[in-house]
Amino acid sequence: MRKKRKNRNHLFFIAPGFIFYTVFVVLPILCVLVLGFTNWSGMGEIKFIGLDNFITIFTDERFTPTFFNALKNNLKYLVCVWLIITPIQYLIAYVLYIKIPAHKYIKFMVFLPYVISTTIVGFFATLIFNPNIGFMNEFLEAIGMETGAWFGDPDWAFKLLILFVIWQGSGSGIMIFYSNFMDISQDVMEACRVDGCTEWQRFWHILLPLSLPSCASIITMSTIWALAVFDLPYILGGSNGGVNGSLDFANTVFYRYTFGSGLNGRQDYGFGAAICLIMFIIMLLVTFIQNKVLAKFEYDN
Amino acid sequence: MTKKAKANDFSITSGNGVMSGKAKAIRWLISIILIIYTCFTIFVIGATLLNSLKTKSDLVTNFVGLPKSVTLANFATILLEDDFLLYFRNSLILTVCGTVGCILLSAMAAYGIARYEFKGKSFLSSYFLIGMMVPIQVSVLPLFLILRQLGLLNHLLGLVLVYISQISISCLIFQKFFRTIPKALEESARLDGCHDLKIFFRIVLPICKPVIFTMSLITAIGYWNDFYMPMVLLGNKNVRTLTLAIYQYIGQFTKYMSESMAAVIVTLIPIVIIYFLFSSQIVEGLTGGAVKG
Numbered sequence: 001m002r003k004k005r006k007n008r009n010h011l012f013f014i015a016p017g018f019i020f021y022t023v024f025v026v027l028p029i030l031c032v033l034v035l036g037f038t039n040w041s042g043m044g045e046i047k048f049i050g051l052d053n054f055i056t057i058f059t060d061e062r063f064t065p066t067f068f069n070a071l072k073n074n075l076k077y078l079v080c081v082w083l084i085i086t087p088i089q090y091l092i093a094y095v096l097y098i099k100i101p102a103h104k105y106i107k108f109m110v111f112l113p114y115v116i117s118t119t120i121v122g123f124f125a126t127l128i129f130n131p132n133i134g135f136m137n138e139f140l141e142a143i144g145m146e147t148g149a150w151f152g153d154p155d156w157a158f159k160l161l162i163l164f165v166i167w168q169g170s171g172s173g174i175m176i177f178y179s180n181f182m183d184i185s186q187d188v189m190e191a192c193r194v195d196g197c198t199e200w201q202r203f204w205h206i207l208l209p210l211s212l213p214s215c216a217s218i219i220t221m222s223t224i225w226a227l228a229v230f231d232l233p234y235i236l237g238g239s240n241g242g243v244n245g246s247l248d249f250a251n252t253v254f255y256r257y258t259f260g261s262g263l264n265g266r267q268d269y270g271f272g273a274a275i276c277l278i279m280f281i282i283m284l285l286v287t288f289i290q291n292k293v294l295a296k297f298e299y300d301n
Numbered sequence: 302m303t304k305k306a307k308a309n310d311f312s313i314t315s316g317n318g319v320m321s322g323k324a325k326a327i328r329w330l331i332s333i334i335l336i337i338y339t340c341f342t343i344f345v346i347g348a349t350l351l352n353s354l355k356t357k358s359d360l361v362t363n364f365v366g367l368p369k370s371v372t373l374a375n376f377a378t379i380l381l382e383d384d385f386l387l388y389f390r391n392s393l394i395l396t397v398c399g400t401v402g403c404i405l406l407s408a409m410a411a412y413g414i415a416r417y418e419f420k421g422k423s424f425l426s427s428y429f430l431i432g433m434m435v436p437i438q439v440s441v442l443p444l445f446l447i448l449r450q451l452g453l454l455n456h457l458l459g460l461v462l463v464y465i466s467q468i469s470i471s472c473l474i475f476q477k478f479f480r481t482i483p484k485a486l487e488e489s490a491r492l493d494g495c496h497d498l499k500i501f502f503r504i505v506l507p508i509c510k511p512v513i514f515t516m517s518l519i520t521a522i523g524y525w526n527d528f529y530m531p532m533v534l535l536g537n538k539n540v541r542t543l544t545l546a547i548y549q550y551i552g553q554f555t556k557y558m559s560e561s562m563a564a565v566i567v568t569l570i571p572i573v574i575i576y577f578l579f580s581s582q583i584v585e586g587l588t589g590g591a592v593k594g
Binding site: 025101108126227 | 409410431441444548551568584
């Protein structure tokens, strides 16, 4: 009797969340899968056109170069996440872990930008790098150096973007790495101290391998987010993706063609969904390969 | 450095090991570099604050220096002439409703999954993870169409519904937490004839106040700062949020310089105060369950 009652009661708890989640999270994902094969303009009948959208994406002479330039930027960004941002986060987490002087203050301050909205980060970037009145140019002028166009300069735009991403986004990763270090058993640390290993040995042979499994999931998440990056490049570069497309990402392209003017001057949600699908497939692919590599790396240790 | 000196060349966590002078110097060097780095944050926030207090003409001629005279006129302008109170209210409604709904739904769903045995339990718990693995940017277009169909485009309610549904991460963390609560408490209440829903709201939820608090903080910060979803789903001026308003100002930075300074300060103040009060809880909420394993 009691068992029967239990069986019914869990539905009370799960059903509300399940319904909302299904309608507003899962259903849209399924919709993208279907819409990508149509040329629906948002009104009227939905007509399936097979792979036409994908053929357009890869062969249209106006769209394809833009899209591939955006994908190239995404890839560049991803490489920066892997080779610059994540190592920096890891190292800062490490120096906080070994309690360098003033580590409490540093911890407090490096995490602060995490709670600042991306629009405000964009505002700060304008404040400093605005070519007309920004602090940077004022400063360079004052010391008699040449001023720059910064975000208006394709050579600089991407580098500055990465700098601001590090400033705003690295806090969360640092905290996660840091808490992973804190989870490592003190016994291991003690044993390693008794055995008299150097700081370098301890870092390389103990901390790194022990924290890798938990690093794998944060790297996966940051990869997914790197491929979906939108806010900061859009705010800094505008909807056209900056000068010469230097701040154009797959998502900005998607936004421009879906909610903006569209490819041929008509609203085509099917085409937008097709772009989403390709982004999604790339995400799956990169995550899959990355997990394979990380798993192998873990095994080696 | 000799090998022996090297052997002492570290401190575990308490700094009780004897450090060589060189190691100490390196530590200080790293720390100074990082302190200089953190000055950037102080500088940009401080500069914005000072500039927001300048008069319009003062700001144009004296962008870098200290204000010649302090004025609150910029704040008055944005609050009275540019409906910043309205934007503030919109952001607040979205954040509060979205967070409360999301936390409530995810806590309930997590409780149902963690505490009951039923068919398809493991499927359900991985089903709830999909939202974490697929960024919202992928599904924003159908969301836009669904809300348009429901007539909720450009309505705060539409975005609130979307926010409420983002339960993946909090559901995962709540599940982990519920597994750590001993069952005995609920069992005895059940023997006293308490209904399951009552047990949940009267006994279980009060126990998880700390977790609820940290999760709410993280969720609320995310919603307060959100830019993408409001931009796509809320186009009209009467439902504009603070982040969107600031974006409008950045677009015409040279025209609305002093207003944008004040606007940024107004948006920044609540979040910085919350950070100063609860930074450790925010960190905890972020690292708590999101990534382990």
